[in-house]
Structure formats: C-alpha cells, structure tokens
Amino acid sequence: xxxxxxxxxxxxxxxxxxxxxxxxxxxxxxxxxxxxxxxxxxxxxxxxxxxxxxxxxxxxxxxxxxxxxxxxxxxxxxxxxxxxxxxxxxxxxxxxxxxxxxxxxxxxxxxxxxxxxxxxxxxxxxxxxxxxxxxxxxxxxxxxxxxxxxxxxxxxxxxxxxxxxxxxxxxxxxxxxxxxxxxxxxxxxxxxxxxxxxxxxxxxxxxxxxxxxxxxxxxxxxxxxxxxxxxxxxxxxxxxxxxxxxxxxxxxxxxxxxxxxxxxxxxxxxxxxxxxxxxxxxxxxxxxxxxxxxxxxxxxxxxxxxxxxxxxxxxxxxxxxxxxxxxxxxxxxxxxxxxxxxxxxxxxxxxxxxxxxxxxxxxxxxxxxxxxxxxxxxxxxxxxxxxxxxxxxxxxxxxxxxxxxxxxxxxxxxxxxxxxxxxxxxxxxxxxxxxxxxxxxxxxxxxxxxxxxxxxxxxxxxxxxxxxxxxxxxxxxxxxxxxxxxxxxxxxxxxxxxxxxxxxxx
Amino acid sequence: xxxxxxxxxxxxxxxxxxxxxxxxxxxxxxxxxxxxxxxxxxxxxxxxxxxxxxxxxxxxxxxxxxxxxxxx
Numbered sequence: 001x002x003x004x005x006x007x008x009x010x011x012x013x014x015x016x017x018x019x020x021x022x023x024x025x026x027x028x029x030x031x032x033x034x035x036x037x038x039x040x041x042x043x044x045x046x047x048x049x050x051x052x053x054x055x056x057x058x059x060x061x062x063x064x065x066x067x068x069x070x071x072x073x074x075x076x077x078x079x080x081x082x083x084x085x086x087x088x089x090x091x092x093x094x095x096x097x098x099x100x101x102x103x104x105x106x107x108x109x110x111x112x113x114x115x116x117x118x119x120x121x122x123x124x125x126x127x128x129x130x131x132x133x134x135x136x137x138x139x140x141x142x143x144x145x146x147x148x149x150x151x152x153x154x155x156x157x158x159x160x161x162x163x164x165x166x167x168x169x170x171x172x173x174x175x176x177x178x179x180x181x182x183x184x185x186x187x188x189x190x191x192x193x194x195x196x197x198x199x200x201x202x203x204x205x206x207x208x209x210x211x212x213x214x215x216x217x218x219x220x221x222x223x224x225x226x227x228x229x230x231x232x233x234x235x236x237x238x239x240x241x242x243x244x245x246x247x248x249x250x251x252x253x254x255x256x257x258x259x260x261x262x263x264x265x266x267x268x269x270x271x272x273x274x275x276x277x278x279x280x281x282x283x284x285x286x287x288x289x290x291x292x293x294x295x296x297x298x299x300x301x302x303x304x305x306x307x308x309x310x311x312x313x314x315x316x317x318x319x320x321x322x323x324x325x326x327x328x329x330x331x332x333x334x335x336x337x338x339x340x341x342x343x344x345x346x347x348x349x350x351x352x353x354x355x356x357x358x359x360x361x362x363x364x365x366x367x368x369x370x371x372x373x374x375x376x377x378x379x380x381x382x383x384x385x386x387x388x389x390x391x392x393x394x395x396x397x398x399x400x401x402x403x404x405x406x407x408x409x410x411x412x413x414x415x416x417x418x419x420x421x422x423x424x425x426x427x428x429x430x431x432x433x434x435x436x437x438x439x440x441x442x443x444x445x446x447x448x449x450x451x452x453x454x455x456x457x458x459x460x461x462x463x464x465x466x467x468x469x470x471x472x473x474x475x476x477x478x479x480x481x482x483x484x485x486x487x488x489x490x491x492x493x494x495x496x497x498x499x500x501x502x503x504x505x506x
Numbered sequence: 507x508x509x510x511x512x513x514x515x516x517x518x519x520x521x522x523x524x525x526x527x528x529x530x531x532x533x534x535x536x537x538x539x540x541x542x543x544x545x546x547x548x549x550x551x552x553x554x555x556x557x558x559x560x561x562x563x564x565x566x567x568x569x570x571x572x573x574x575x576x577x578x
Contacts, residue, residue: 011574011575025560026561027557027559028558029557043557
C-alpha cells in the first residue's frame with residue numbers, strides 16, 4: 001500500500017514538472033535492407049559503434065558496421081517483423097543489463113529479461129555489457145583458493161579466485177559436470193556464481209537449472225541463457241552480459257565465479273554474424289578479431305586490490321574440441337589467453353576415470369600460489385607419482401616379471417587413480433581431501449585391495465571425522481597441516497587400516 | 507530543408523508557420539513542413555526533419571507515463 005501511495009504522489013510531481021523540453025529529439029533512420037538477421041539502415045546520423053537501436057514493437061538491434069551513408073546492424077530478436085522502410089530510432093546508449101542482488105536465483109536472457117516466469121526483476125542499476133577490464137594497478141595477485149570440491153583438481157590443478165582456467169575436452173567428457181560441481185561446492189563460501197549457457201539445447205539448460213535447484217545452488221547463482229534457437233547476435237552478447245552482472249558484484253567486494261559454457265559455440269555465433277556482415281573471413285572462416293573477442297572477455301576476470309574492495313571474478317570458460325585436437329584455432333587461442341587448462345579425455349572417461357582429467361596436459365599457472373599450506377604439503381608429490389605410474393604402466397604391459405619396487409609403484413599408482421575418482425554432485429571439503437592425500441602420500445593404502453578402495457575411502461573419512469575432529473577443524477580454519485597433526489592422522493589411519501583389513505579377512 | 511509534421515487534427519497554416527519558424531531557428535536552416543494527419547497521436551505533433559524525430563505527441567507522453575508506472 002505504501003508503495004502505491006508513493007507512486008501516486010510521485011506521479012503528481014512528474015505531471016506538475018513535466019516540460020516539453022524533456023521530450024527532446026531522437027535520431028531516426030530507415031531500413032533499406034533486411035535479411036538473415038542483418039539490417040542496413042540509412043539516415044541515423046552520428047550512430048555510435050555498438051549502439052542499441054530500437055525498431056518498433058520492442059525489437060532491438062546493435063549497430064555494428066559504420067559505412068559512409070549507411071549503418072549495418074544485427075537484430076537481437078524478431079527478424080521476421082522487420083521490413084524495408086521501417087523506422088529505426090537511435091537510443092543514445094549501448095546494450096545494458098540489469099545488475100545487482102535481485103538477479104540471484106534467476107534465469108535471464110542476455111538482455112537481462114527473465115526467462116523463468118518468476119516475474120519482473122527489480123534491479124535498480126544497469127551496466128553496459130561491454131566494459132574495459134580492470135587496470136593493472138587496480139589488481140592484486142591471486143592468493144585465495146577457489147575450491148572446486150574435486151580432489152583431482154584441487155590437489156593438482158588448483159584454481160585461485162581471480163584466475164581464468166579453461167575446461168577443454170571432446171563432447172561427452174564431463175566438462176559441464178566439473179563446472180556444475182564447482183558451483184555446487186560454492187555453497188556457504190560467499191561466492192556468487194554466474195552460469196552463461198551459449199548456444200546450448202534448451203533441454204540441456206533446463207536440466208542444469210534443475211540440478212542447481214535440487215542442490216540449493218540457485219540461491220547464490222544467476223543463469224544467463226541463450227539457447228541454440230536464439231539469433232547469433234543474442235548468443236554473441238551472452239558472455240558479455242553475464243560478465244557485466246558478475247562485475248557489479250566484484251566491484252562491490254564480492255567473489256564471483258563465472259562459467260562460459262561454451263566459448264566454441266560463442267566463436268561460431270560470432271563467425272555467423274561476421275560473415276553475414278560481409279567481414280572478411282580468416283582461418284577456419286573466423287573473422288580476424290576472434291582472438292580479441294575472447295581476450296577482452298577473459299581479461300575482465302580479475303582479483304581487485306584491497307583498495308578497490310578486494311572482490312574477484314574467477315572465470316571457467318569451456319571449450320569443445322573435435323577428437324582431442326587442442327591445436328585447432330579456438331582452443332589454442334583460449335589456451336594462450338587463460339591461466340591454465342583442465343584437459344578432459346574421452347578415453348579416460350570411458351575407462352571409468354571421472355572426472356576424466358588428463359593430469360599430464362592440465363596445468364594451472366597461478367593457482368599454486370593460492371593453495372593453502374595444508375593442501376600444498378600433501379599434494380606436492382602427486383603429479384610426479386602419477387607420471388611415474390603412467391610411464392611404468394605402459395612399460396609393465398610387456399613384461400610379466402617385475403621387481404618389488406616397480407610393483408609397489410604400480411600398486412600405489414592404481415590406488416591413487418582410484419582415490420582421485422569422484423562421483424558427480426559429491427564435492428569433498430578441503431580437510432577431507434587433505435587427510436586422504438596425507439594417507440596416500442605415506443603409501444599406507446598398499447595393503448588394501450584395489451576393489452575395496454572406494455569403500456575404504458568413505459569409511460575412513462567418516463572415521464577420521466569421528467576420532468580426530470580437532471585436526472579437521474584446524475585444517476579448515478587455519479589451512480594448516482603441521483607435523484603433529486600429520487602424526488595424529490598417521491596413527492589413527494594405521495589403526496583404522498589394521499581394523500579394516502581384519503574385517504575384510506572375516 | 508524539407509520536413510514532415512504529423513498531427514492528430516489538421517492544423518491551419520498559421521500554426522504550421524509558427525512551428526516552421528521555431529524549427530528554422532533551432533536547426534539554423536529554412537524549414538518547410540509537409541502536413542500529415544494521424545488520429546492515433548491523440549494530440550500534439552511529431553516533426554521529422556533531417557534524420558531526426560521530434561516527438562511532442564500525447565500518445566508518446568502516455569506511453570512514457572506507462573513506462574514510468576511499470577518501472578520501479
């Protein structure tokens with residue numbers, strides 16, 4: 001009721017102070033050509049690059065090509081309602097999206113309009129979708145971990161807040177699964193998540209939203225969706241729109257995780273647009289500025305300095321490869337832009353190693369600095385162990401007789417691989433990861449049969465939570481795992497393993 | 507400079523003359539306005555001139571009000 005009265009008195013004021021001067025003038029043009037979502041417009045003087053153009057009936061376009069006496073524009077929707085001779089008005093502004101906390105829990109299109117049927121978004125502020133990346137002096141180094149909850153990633157390919165880590169792999173290798181697991185693991189971590197779906201099937205997006213809802217992850221998430229049925233320009237602006245929403249949180253000192261799923265389709269959408277606008281094609285028919293297309297987007301991920309609020313945007317772009325070819329145009333571009341990549345392989349995925357991370361080809365260039373001391377202490381040896389194991393495993397296929405040491409190495413590698421397997425939607429907290437890794441690092445699991453490792457893992461973690469909760473607490477609160485704590489765990493583990501083996505014999 | 511004026515009702519030459527003078531001064535060029543009638547404007551007028559639109563119609567003001575009421 002209060003709001004109602006306020007709006008009436010407000011309205012009276014508006015009427016009283018209404019002056020003709022407010023009306024002002026608007027620049028107008030006329031459509032001379034339209035087709036394939038591309039419009040040519042004459043008139044429309046002083047049009048700005050990237051300006052939002054208004055056609056009648058809520059149809060919008062973006063000015064992209066400035067020529068001497070015409071403007072080339074792309075339509076964001078409603079291409080069948082645009083006709084030659086139609087009036088076009090310049091809006092004096094670039095494309096903007098609503099930003100702020102009202103977007104949390106919502107599914108929106110790249111223009112910030114709701115798609116979830118939950119009513120209007122009461123956002124007070126708007127932000128231009130294209131925006132300059134934070135300057136060098138406004139940033140600081142990445143120093144806080146962003147925990148994915150996936151043991152294989154948190155231990156060997158750690159991601160820090162403000163980092164850009166590419167998730168790359170063939171279709172059906174679990175790329176999106178890693179991203180979704182990471183979002184789910186941000187619960188109670190005070191991280192806002194933005195999931196940008198570009199050119200995906202609407203059914204897939206619906207499924208992802210459903211998953212997020214079931215895991216209570218929508219409360220702190222925004223989904224920006226541009227399904228495959230959208231026009232290419234709409235898909236093209238989707239990641240920038242998502243990034244603008246993320247930036248607002250970052251500039252308010254919040255930590256944000258943004259996922260672009262996926263940038264290969266984004267590049268394809270941009271290629272479609274560019275070719276229709278008659279821009280010259282380059283390698284794989286992509287336009288010349290396809291590198292800049294992604295670099296200017298990913299540069300907007302940052303860790304702001306304390307003076308600037310200390311917020312961050314962590315970006316997890318996803319790229320799809322064709323039969324493992326990471327030397328294609330878009331994947332190489334993205335690899336060189338990002339601070340590392342998580343490479344997923346079909347072969348690993350099909351042999352049951354999930355997440356199907358290829359540890360050899362995956363790196364994180366800055367995440368190591370963000371790892372907690374506890375994690376660093378127990379994960380240092382992992383990569384080497386796995387590499388040795390893989391080398392030896394290939395070699396061991398040819399000879400049946402192996403010396404004791406090699407057998408141990410193989411057994412250790414097999415167990416490590418098994419421990420690194422993790423089911424979807426079951427992120428593990430850091431302290432449990434540390435304890436598990438500590439035990440495997442001490443080569444204590446060699447006596448446990450391989451087929452019992454999964455069972456052991458569950459029971460062991462539960463047991464440790466029961467007998468040494470103080471150690472777990474300390475890892476969580478301080479990020480420390482000193483020698484005393486390690487000794488406590490070692491003793492508890494030895495006792496548990498002995499009991500466990502005894503139980504197996506019976 | 508040729509222009510177009512759209513009104514809800516037909517204007518007499520005097521009124522058109524006045525508007526032409528105002529616009530001539532505004533854009534610094536002699537303006538000649540052609541008349542057109544569109545009842546949908548309800549009142550007021552719209553002038554199209556040199557790639558610009560000057561909308562002083564009642565229709566648009568009502569639309570503005572509509573937009574204002576629906577916004578926060």
